[in-house]
Amino acid sequence: MNASVSGQHGEGKSFTSMVADKGERGEPASRALVEELALANHILFREGVVDGFGHVSARHDKRPDRFLLARNKAPALVTPDDIIEFDFDGNPVNANGRTVYLERFIHGELYRARPDVMSVVHSHSPAVVPFSVVKKSPLRPICHMSGFLGEEVPNFEIRDHAGDESDLLITNSRLGAALAHTLGGCNCALMRGHGSTVVGPTLKEAVYRAVYTEVNARLQSEAMRLGEPTFLTAGEARVSAANISSQINRAWDFWRMRAEGKL
Numbered sequence: 086m087n088a089s090v091s092g093q094h095g096e097g098k099s100f101t102s103m104v105a106d107k108g109e110r111g112e113p114a115s116r117a118l119v120e121e122l123a124l125a126n127h128i129l130f131r132e133g134v135v136d137g138f139g140h141v142s143a144r145h146d147k148r149p150d151r152f153l154l155a156r157n158k159a160p161a162l163v164t165p166d167d168i169i170e171f172d173f174d175g176n177p178v179n180a181n182g183r184t185v186y187l188e189r190f191i192h193g194e195l196y197r198a199r200p201d202v203m204s205v206v207h208s209h210s211p212a213v214v215p216f217s218v219v220k221k222s223p224l225r226p227i228c229h230m231s232g233f234l235g236e237e238v239p240n241f242e243i244r245d246h247a248g249d250e251s252d253l254l255i256t257n258s259r260l261g262a263a264l265a266h267t268l269g270g271c272n273c274a275l276m277r278g279h280g281s282t283v284v285g286p287t288l289k290e291a292v293y294r295a296v297y298t299e300v301n302a303r304l305q306s307e308a309m310r311l312g313e314p315t316f317l318t319a320g321e322a323r324v325s326a327a328n329i330s331s332q333i334n335r336a337w338d339f340w341r342m343r344a345e346g347k348l
């Protein structure tokens with residue numbers, strides 16, 4: 086790479102997304118994981134979570150200090166050959182000149198902060214965004230399918246960390262770490278005026294959570310039009326989340342068929 090390459094460290098900010106590879110060998114992840122990650126990209130598009138933007142990553146299955154994320158590409162178009170290995174600072178290992186996502190720091194910092202997290206989905210899914218901008222209406226679990234949201238979803242205010250003239254994007258490790266701090270031990274964080282990020286203990290579960298965060302936001306908006314909703318209690322959220330967690334394959338198999346155009 087050359088001197089025009091920047092943006093991979095600290096406050097360095099770049100509007101180009103070509104970044105020099107870290108000078109270390111990559112470790113091939115299992116083919117099954119890479120293929121599942123490509124499929125996850127397609128499912129998230131088909132289910133209305135991502136469009137031209139948004140991304141999904143998986144923690145590397147042989148190097149837990151690294152993660153896998155597609156090159157800078159619309160999720161629906163991602164193939165296994167587009168998957169790149171990154172370190173937690175957002176440095177690619179094997180980009181080989183391919184452009185990378187500006188907001189890869191979301192992923193690196195969440196994996197660093199949360200050893201239990203195996204997958205991260207960041208999106209701008211449309212029904213969620215309104216809840217990020219209305220303080221008195223936090224996103225809360227409205228039904229048993231979205232108990233993973235916990236009692237109330239935290240909302241990241243980037244103005245507290247980047248001032249009032251930022252582009253609202255997580256374009257460096259410091260902002261990624263601030264988002265991780267807001268997420269804390271939760272499974273989902275809203276990002277004011279931007280979107281949301283969800284995490285999961287598996288790739289399939291993170292995808293499930295991303296889909297149902299959007300569904301919950303739609304349902305909650307509908308319910309609030311009718312009156313004051315009754316939300317799940319913390320206990321109901323916990324127990325229903327544990328129950329649904331064992332049923333994820335059922336949804337995944339269906340979503341896979343639909344993403345592959347077979348339904």
Ligand code: MN
Nearest residue numbers: 188208279280
């Ligand atoms: Mn974004």
